[in-house]
Amino acid sequence: MKRMTRTARRGVTVGLAIASVALLTACGTSGGGTEPTEAATELGDMEGQLSVLAWPGYAEDGSNDPAVDWVTPFEEDTGCEVTVKTFGTSDEAVSLMKTGEYDVVSASGDASLRLVAGGDVQPVNMELTPNYANVYDFLKDKAWNTVDGENYGMPHGYGANLLMYSTDVFTEAPTSWGVVFDGSDAYAGKVTAYDSPIYIADAAMYLMATQPDLGIENPYALDEEQLAAAVDLLKTQRANIGEYWSDYLKEIQAFTTGDSVVGTTWQVIQNVAAAEGAPTDVTVPEEGVTGWSDTWMISSGTENPNCSYAWLDYIASPEANGQATEYFGEAPSSDEACxxxxxxxxxxxxxxxxxxxxxxxxxPIEECIDGRTDAKCTDYSAWTEAWQQIKG
Structure with missing residues (x-):
């Protein structure tokens, strides 16, 4: 496939996402939203508290490991007492944000536009967050963090969804995602996969490389025929799945016991598994990888906007961002963090x-973000329905 055209196609992605953000609500990806709020123009006194909704490992306060704590320095510097709630999937994050109980959230790209469309988050005035200046340019003004020219949060870190394998089973690193798709029969009952509709994109990426006649140019831009092909592949894989995972601790346990021997994972999972002596390693297969670029976003209904802005700026500061992204196992948002x-x-x-x-x-949205204008693509609600069919 024409991999070098990705930059151009992703430029199209930004424009289409801007034009289509309202459509996400209409097609059922977000609940009844509110009118968009305006970005703050100035900050005031800290309110004294902050409720953080985060991926595991993003807001460590020493309760899991006394040596791993970048929340306490923030509390001491700002007077904002932090409570942290973790989530396992982007769908869970979106649902929790709709309760209005959280001030800030670390949103991946499969959640951020839904939060914007649902009116659950507010535009952010990045001039009020000085550390934004150091953030890599290639993480700024992207379709998943910027809509209609307005920024919706602070880029945090980025990384890849890797292939994990048992070194007891594989003497050499697998070179293709085929071991979990076309070749999964060899590991029946011991294949694992991420439990989310967005995992359909992993199958689409594999088909993009192995079945070029399908014409897939972007794994998040699938027309009905392309989605059907990905679903068929995942239904075949389903027969060999031991378990789907969303709780990373459960995946570590499965690889430690040998219940899982191959499947998709995150670098942080490999880091923890290796530290616990599990016989695992990770690799980047030849077909490429999906991944994430996460954004810290502020609730549109927050009663603690000053503490929220302070957190967005703090978590992008070199030391805090370096600690958080190193602990999770991803690239940081700036050279200074390194x-x-x-x-x-x-x-x-x-x-x-x-x-x-x-x-x-x-x-995923109905407008094909790969640049096609003569086709209608499937949206996230269609992916959610397809995922339910895959799992049975």
Whole structure:
């Protein structure tokens, strides 16, 4: 496929996402939203509290490991007492944000546009967050964090969905995602996959490389025929799945016990598994990877806007961002953050060409974000329905 055209196609993605954000609500991806709020123009006194909704590992306060804590310094600096709630999937994050109980959320690209469309988050005046200036340019003004010219949050970190395998079973690293798709029969009952409709994109990416006649140019832009092909592949895989995972601790346990031997994972899972002595490793297959570029967003209904802005700026500060992204296992949002960690090179931090080759989670919409104008693509509600059919 024409991989070098991705930059141009993703330029189209931004325009279409801007034009189509309202459609996400209409087609059932978000509940009844509110009118968009305006970005703040100035900040005031801290309110004294902040409720954070985050991916595991993004807002560590020392309760999991006393040596891992970047929340406490924020509390001491600002006087904002932080409570943290973690979630396992983007769907869960969207549902929780609709309760109005959280001030800020770390949203991946398959959640951020739904939150914007539902009126659940507000535009952010990045001039009030000085650390935004250091953020890599290739993470700014993207379809998943900017709508109609307005920024909706602070880029946090980015990374890839990797292939994990048992080193007891594989003497060499697998080179293709085929081991979990066309070749999954060899590992029947011990294949694992991420439990979310967005995983359909992983199948689409594999088909993009192995069945070019389908004409897939972007794994998040699937017409009905292309979606059907991905669904068929995943239904075949389903017979060999031992378990779908969303709780990363359960995936670690499954690989440790041998209940799982191959499947999709995150670098943080491999980091923890290796530390616990699990016989696992990870690799980037030849077909490429999907991945994420996450954004810290502020609730449209927050009663703690000053603490919220303070958090967005703080979590992008070099030391805090370096700590958080290193602990999770992803590239940071700035070169300055690399001064506080020693492994940035391993994550290709700051390498714009490498980052461009990750298919970042993006909410599927009816307008085909691959640039097609003569086709209608399937939206996230169709993917959700398809995922329910796949799992049975």
């Amino acid at each position: 001064e506080f960690r020693a492994d940035c090179e391993a994550y290709h931090a700051g390498d714009a060409s490498y980052a461009e080759n990750i298919w970042y989670w993006t909410t």
